[in-house]
Amino acid sequence: MTAAARSPHPRRARPERGEQWAETSRCRVVAARRFGAFTALELLAPEIAAVAWPGQFVMVKVPGSGFLLRRPFSVFTARGDRLGLLIEARGPGSERLADAQVGEALDLAGPLGAGFPLEGVRTALLVGGGIGCAPLQMLTDALAGRGVPVMAAFGFRDGRQARVAAAFDIERLWVATEDGSVGRPGMVSDLLAALDAPPSATVFCCGPAAMIAAVQRWAAGAGLRGYASLEAHMACGVGACHGCVVATKRGALRVCSEGPVFALDEVVIP
Numbered sequence: 001m002t003a004a005a006r007s008p009h010p011r012r013a014r015p016e017r018g019e020q021w022a023e024t025s026r027c028r029v030v031a032a033r034r035f036g037a038f039t040a041l042e043l044l045a046p047e048i049a050a051v052a053w054p055g056q057f058v059m060v061k062v063p064g065s066g067f068l069l070r071r072p073f074s075v076f077t078a079r080g081d082r083l084g085l086l087i088e089a090r091g092p093g094s095e096r097l098a099d100a101q102v103g104e105a106l107d108l109a110g111p112l113g114a115g116f117p118l119e120g121v122r123t124a125l126l127v128g129g130g131i132g133c134a135p136l137q138m139l140t141d142a143l144a145g146r147g148v149p150v151m152a153a154f155g156f157r158d159g160r161q162a163r164v165a166a167a168f169d170i171e172r173l174w175v176a177t178e179d180g181s182v183g184r185p186g187m188v189s190d191l192l193a194a195l196d197a198p199p200s201a202t203v204f205c206c207g208p209a210a211m212i213a214a215v216q217r218w219a220a221g222a223g224l225r226g227y228a229s230l231e232a233h234m235a236c237g238v239g240a241c242h243g244c245v246v247a248t249k250r251g252a253l254r255v256c257s258e259g260p261v262f263a264l265d266e267v268v269i270p
């Protein structure tokens with residue numbers, strides 16, 4: 001069986017070697033809002049917003065000298081001609097992008113990667129950890145458009161991180177914080193049992209490896225299927241350099257082109 005035939009993403013035909021071609025566009029920042037440790041940018045990006053699929057990402061060129069590689073960011077929202085990104089400043093590149101000003105133009109390549117499959121989803125349970133929540137708003141919008149009921153559980157380190165929950169428009173959203181300052185004290189995985197997800201629920205998760213491993217164990221125990229969006233250090237973002245491979249039950253796969261979304265039960269967390 002070919003990788004394409006086994007892929008959980010029937011929507012996208014894969015090129016021969018899994019490489020993609022990235023359209024680049026200059027996109028003007030039209031809004032920038034701070035939510036604690038995160039910045040939500042809204043860009044005028046009609047070409048990307050028109051074709052983006054939940055779970056896909058864009059490679060963003062960081063303005064200024066010394067930034068050779070583009071940085072990957074999930075599509076947070078795609079509404080009309082606007083593309084939303086949610087940025088956590090973790091290092092020099094994301095710090096610069098989190099400081100982008102309204103009116104500034106950023107160079108984006110994408111949308112890239114294989115997003116979340118939506119076919120056959122009857123009820124959805126979304127699980128996000130920290131900045132891993134970013135792709136889950138566009139997923140919520142797409143599911144709502146198909147009439148699929150959504151419940152979400154987000155986990156954050158502390159109250160400052162949890163302020164980003166206000167950037168989301170998800171009706172049934174539960175929050176956990178490790179320091180207990182907002183929502184349920186503890187890890188997001190502790191919330192899952194309390195949510196009483198129906199047996200028909202599909203789990204969609206994105207966050208740190210330890211969270212994905214915990215969700216994987218819980219979903220297996222509850223008999224639920226699902227998908228996980230993974231992160232990896234990226235260079236090209238289009239399947240050419242093999243710098244982003246992760247272990248899966250199908251062998252080593254590239255997060256940028258075969259992922260970032262994989263079936264939850266095929267992910268191997270080291």
Ligand SMILES: Cc1cc2nc3c(=O)[nH]c(=O)nc-3n(C[C@H](O)[C@H](O)[C@H](O)COP(=O)(O)OP(=O)(O)OC[C@H]3O[C@@H](n4cnc5c(N)ncnc54)[C@H](O)[C@@H]3O)c2cc1C
Pocket residue numbers: 057071072073074075085086087088089090091092093094095131134135230231232233234255260
């Ligand atoms: C598919 C994908 C989607 C992503 N979506 C988002 C998003 O929506 N919002 C967001 O804020 N960030 C997102 N990231 C992470 C983001 O790309 C990195 O934080 C950013 O590239 C770091 O660049 P930097 O120059 O700021 O920091 P660097 O100096 O490159 O690194 C700073 C710190 O972040 C760690 N880091 C760098 N890149 C990654 C990575 N890819 N995964 C995990 N840790 C990393 C480094 O180990 C280091 O500790 C995503 C990553 C991937 C692969």
Ligand code: FES
Pocket residue numbers: 233234235236237238239240241242243244245254255256257
């Ligand atoms: S980043 Fe180059 S192959 Fe994935």
